[in-house]
Amino acid sequence: MHPDESLHCQQATHSPSSLLGTLPLLILMAPVWACGPVEPTDEAPAPSPLAARYLPLEADNGMSPNGLSANGLSANGLSANGLSANGLSANGLSMPSFTSWFTQNPAQNDMVMRYIVRCAVHDNEFRQYRDPQTQLVYTWSGGLGLAPGWAHGAPANLAEQQLVSACLAAHVNKFGMSVPISVLGKTATGQYIPVTLDELLRYTRQEGCFFGNLFNGEGVFAGSDGPRLQSTESSSRACAFSSGGNACPPIVDAGRCDQLCEPFLLGGLYVSCTYNGVTYKPLTTRISQHAIYRCGDGVCQFTESCGRGSIPDSCEADCGRCTDEN
Numbered sequence: 001m002h003p004d005e006s007l008h009c010q011q012a013t014h015s016p017s018s019l020l021g022t023l024p025l026l027i028l029m030a031p032v033w034a035c036g037p038v039e040p041t042d043e044a045p046a047p048s049p050l051a052a053r054y055l056p057l058e059a060d061n062g063m064s065p066n067g068l069s070a071n072g073l074s075a076n077g078l079s080a081n082g083l084s085a086n087g088l089s090a091n092g093l094s095m096p097s098f099t100s101w102f103t104q105n106p107a108q109n110d111m112v113m114r115y116i117v118r119c120a121v122h123d124n125e126f127r128q129y130r131d132p133q134t135q136l137v138y139t140w141s142g143g144l145g146l147a148p149g150w151a152h153g154a155p156a157n158l159a160e161q162q163l164v165s166a167c168l169a170a171h172v173n174k175f176g177m178s179v180p181i182s183v184l185g186k187t188a189t190g191q192y193i194p195v196t197l198d199e200l201l202r203y204t205r206q207e208g209c210f211f212g213n214l215f216n217g218e219g220v221f222a223g224s225d226g227p228r229l230q231s232t233e234s235s236s237r238a239c240a241f242s243s244g245g246n247a248c249p250p251i252v253d254a255g256r257c258d259q260l261c262e263p264f265l266l267g268g269l270y271v272s273c274t275y276n277g278v279t280y281k282p283l284t285t286r287i288s289q290h291a292i293y294r295c296g297d298g299v300c301q302f303t304e305s306c307g308r309g310s311i312p313d314s315c316e317a318d319c320g321r322c323t324d325e326n
Contacts, residue, residue: 084161084215088120089153093129103133110138112168118143119167120160121151146187159188159281161215166283169210169220169239174248175302177236179291181207184269185283203286206268208240209257211280219250221275223257225268225284232295234303234312237287257284 086092102109117127121142130137145151146167147160156164163185170183182203185193205226212220222240229235239248247253254260254275261270261282273282293301295315300306306322307314 083116083150083156085155087150087153087155088117088127089151091153093127098129099132102129103131106131106134106136113138114140115168115171116164117141119164119171120147121145122148125151144183144187144193146185148187148189150188156215157188158213161213162211162281163188163283165212165214165220166210166281168214169212169222169251170208170283170285172239172248172251173236174239175236177302179236180288181237182286183283184286186271186281188281200286203288205287205289205292207237207285207287209261209270209273209282209284210240210251211273211275211282213280218278219252221252221254221273221280222248223254223260223273225257225270229292230294231311234293234295234301235287235291236303237291240285 083092083098086095086098092098102113113127113129117140121127121140122145123142125142127140127142128137129140142151144167146163147156150156150160150164166185167183170181173179180203182195182199183193184195187193208225209223210220212218214220224240239251254273257270257273260275261273263269264271268284268286270282270284273280293299293303293312295304295310295312296317298318300315300319301312304312304315304319306316306319308316308321310317
């Protein structure tokens with residue numbers, strides 16, 4: 001049930017080097033896709049074996065923390081771009097305020113919109129936007145369907161604001177890498193995100209709870225839902241696994257989920273989390289044990305470095321000694 005990334009579009013020409021100046025973590029993110037001239041639409045395309053689809057149960061996550069930065073979505077991003085009031089309809093995506101926001105940084109904001117649409121829109125729909133300056137058309141596929149009202153042009157209500165914010169935070173990856181995750185929770189209309197026993201058995205490690213509100217500037221928060229990483233361990237999913245501190249700003253480490261949230265029994269799902277006196281609708285995540293790396297397992301992972309120690313930042317057993325230490 002991994003995402004099907006076969007597409008009916010042409011890949012846009014955004015070389016990794018062109019992103020290095022402002023988005024150094026995005027060189028390994030999923031590619032930017034563009035189609036020929038078509039009008040923005042709220043309707044699903046005609047069924048096709050080549051249609052772009054992302055399955056809702058196991059969403060990949062490759063969003064750089066920069067996507068939630070002051071230049072992305074925190075502070076006033078989701079209100080300044082006009083989507084908060086106008087939604088993800090063709091009308092909302094054609095607003096001058098959205099165009100102004102998107103064209104400030106098309107590469108980054110295309111990434112942000114891929115995750116916004118994936119979080120908010122149902123998996124049998126897609127959204128498109130044509131840049132009036134370049135005439136490049138961006139296509140974003142739906143996924144989890146967390147905010148159906150907002151997805152079809154209504155102003156985002158509080159539940160939709162919180163769930164889309166939680167979903168964006170859950171998809172942030174400290175290193176911009178894409179690692180499958182299992183997302184658990186409810187949509188804004190109270191429907192459970194579908195989950196299967198097979199999914200729970202494959203994604204055995206409870207990871208974190210994510211909540212907040214990027215629409216009104218309250219920010220986004222992550223809590224740990226399992227054991228913190230040991231001193232010898234590392235993971236690209238460090239936003240929820242880090243041993244204290246804030247590993248993925250602007251996401252704030254809020255503590256432990258079981259101390260912040262009201263649980264539901266299935267798979268560690270939480271139905272509400274309270275932080276700084278505000279109660280949020282959260283999403284919780286699970287990952288495969290393979291997403292946790294250990295210094296000493298014989299593989300020099302991208303989260304590990306050379307050195308003389310046995311911790312990820314200095315892992316002699318996997319990465320050897322650094323050249324200047326020999």
